[in-house]
Amino acid sequence: MSRREFLLSACGAATAFLALNACTAEEHAAGPASLSATGSTPGGTYEIPPSASVEPESAFEALGGEEFVFDIQGHLLEYHLNPVLNGQDFWASFPQQGCGEDDPRACYSIEHFLELMFLRSDTNMLVLSALPIFPERSPQGHDVMDLTRKVAASLCQDERILLHGQALPNVGKLDAALDAMEHTANAYPVAAWKTFTHFPDAFEGDGNGWWLDDRDPNERQVGERFIRKAKEIGTDTICIHKGLSLGSPFASPDDVGPAAKRHPDMNFVAYHSGFEADVPEVPYTNATRSMGTNRLIWSMEREGIGPNENVFAEMGTSWWFVMRYPDQAAHFLGKLLRYVGEDNVLWGTDCLFYGSPQPMIQAMRSFQISPEFQERYGYPKLTKELKAKILGLNGAKLYGVEPNTQACRFTRRELEQIRRTLPSRNRVLGPTTMAETQAFRDDDREQWATMATMLA
Numbered sequence: 001m002s003r004r005e006f007l008l009s010a011c012g013a014a015t016a017f018l019a020l021n022a023c024t025a026e027e028h029a030a031g032p033a034s035l036s037a038t039g040s041t042p043g044g045t046y047e048i049p050p051s052a053s054v055e056p057e058s059a060f061e062a063l064g065g066e067e068f069v070f071d072i073q074g075h076l077l078e079y080h081l082n083p084v085l086n087g088q089d090f091w092a093s094f095p096q097q098g099c100g101e102d103d104p105r106a107c108y109s110i111e112h113f114l115e116l117m118f119l120r121s122d123t124n125m126l127v128l129s130a131l132p133i134f135p136e137r138s139p140q141g142h143d144v145m146d147l148t149r150k151v152a153a154s155l156c157q158d159e160r161i162l163l164h165g166q167a168l169p170n171v172g173k174l175d176a177a178l179d180a181m182e183h184t185a186n187a188y189p190v191a192a193w194k195t196f197t198h199f200p201d202a203f204e205g206d207g208n209g210w211w212l213d214d215r216d217p218n219e220r221q222v223g224e225r226f227i228r229k230a231k232e233i234g235t236d237t238i239c240i241h242k243g244l245s246l247g248s249p250f251a252s253p254d255d256v257g258p259a260a261k262r263h264p265d266m267n268f269v270a271y272h273s274g275f276e277a278d279v280p281e282v283p284y285t286n287a288t289r290s291m292g293t294n295r296l297i298w299s300m301e302r303e304g305i306g307p308n309e310n311v312f313a314e315m316g317t318s319w320w321f322v323m324r325y326p327d328q329a330a331h332f333l334g335k336l337l338r339y340v341g342e343d344n345v346l347w348g349t350d351c352l353f354y355g356s357p358q359p360m361i362q363a364m365r366s367f368q369i370s371p372e373f374q375e376r377y378g379y380p381k382l383t384k385e386l387k388a389k390i391l392g393l394n395g396a397k398l399y400g401v402e403p404n405t406q407a408c409r410f411t412r413r414e415l416e417q418i419r420r421t422l423p424s425r426n427r428v429l430g431p432t433t434m435a436e437t438q439a440f441r442d443d444d445r446e447q448w449a450t451m452a453t454m455l456a
């Protein structure tokens with residue numbers, strides 16, 4: 001076995017987690033290393049026997065699994081179909097750009113996505129989640145997501161990809177945006193709505209953001225109308241990017257609790273759980289309730305929303321960050337399970353942005369919260385049953401799907417053949433309804449001008 005093959009194997013993964021355990025323990029021995037290291041010993045560890053670094057059987061025992069894995073936050077960027085970018089070079093922000101293609105943008109293709117998710121990880125089913133990108137010629141527009149779904153359905157002979165509909169109630173006229181939601185729901189099988197209260201503000205710095213609960217009369221009052229429209233269309237799940245704010249105040253999860261209280265018949269899923277990359281995950285107290293995921297918990301507490309009600313926490317990217325810091329990982333998972341609820345913590349990874357999600361799955365399977373943290377903070381012990389709920393069963397319940405643990409296997413050749421036979425887009429781009437057209441003409445001169453330049 002070459003060194004490279006070794007590192008790619010389960011033994012290699014086990015070695016990495018064992019090293020992480022050792023470093024964390026050493027750090028604790030040297031004294032309190034961070035705000036998250038609140039225990040006398042590490043708050044979390046990867047439960048892996050030392051033998052796993054050399055014995056494949058032992059490594060598979062610790063890191064393998066047959067449970068249902070349902071990743072509710074998948075993304076890809078198909079620049080081949082939609083080569084014109086609209087100002088947001090998403091590809092340049094993520095590790096997947098180094099996959100080895102001559103053009104790094106090709107690393108984000110439908111082919112790479114399906115291979116990484118279904119061949120190079122234990123993921124069984126997934127949701128393609130919308131991105132904060134203007135929909136026109138988006139490299140992950142509804143058409144691209146739907147094509148990916150169809151390719152997978154042909155390859156696997158079953159339905160294992162669900163789609164988000166993207167809603168942008170604050171972009172252009174509200175009536176047009178709500179009309180567009182209806183159009184999307186008629187054209188595609190929308191399993192839930194994905195929306196961004198901090199878009200486009202986070203990228204444009206233009207102050208164009210909004211709140212689900214219309215909390216600020218000085219901002220656009222589109223939250224309540226958006227939620228009602230989703231309900232009217234017949235979708236009862238709203239997914240909102242919360243946390244990872246890129247400096248925009250609108251990404252705060254403060255508005256999730258109030259919106260969920262006002263709409264007990266709707267599910268509100270905080271994607272990323274309110275986590276911020278530059279804020280440590282610490283115990284939930286009065287003094288820390290404005291930090292990271294604590295903001296989500298506080299917004300629920302203020303409204304009297306308890307665990308396992310209609311607020312959900314999704315782990316995409318957040319887990320990728322915290323799994324490197326076992327103390328933070330323990331607080332992150334422990335808090336969400338205690339306050340948002342053991343039925344309401346949902347698996348998501350944001351892959352293929354980080355390559356294959358397999359290391360995150362392996363981390364989840366082997367992670368444990370220390371007895372000290374369990375005792376002191378009321379965090380649960382992470383049993384195999386609880387992990388199976390997080391990794392897939394909770395998501396299956398929310399999205400109303402039957403857990404499908406059958407693997408889907410295919411070759412690159414089969415993948416490319418199916419891609420060729422499925423029709424690709426050939427429709428004319430632009431506003432598609434009367435209200436959308438009006439919105440473009442009336443008050444989106446700037447956007448219209450940008451569109452014209454792009455189409456020129």
Ligand SMILES: [Zn+2]
Pocket residue numbers: 073075129316350
């Ligand atoms: Zn995402």
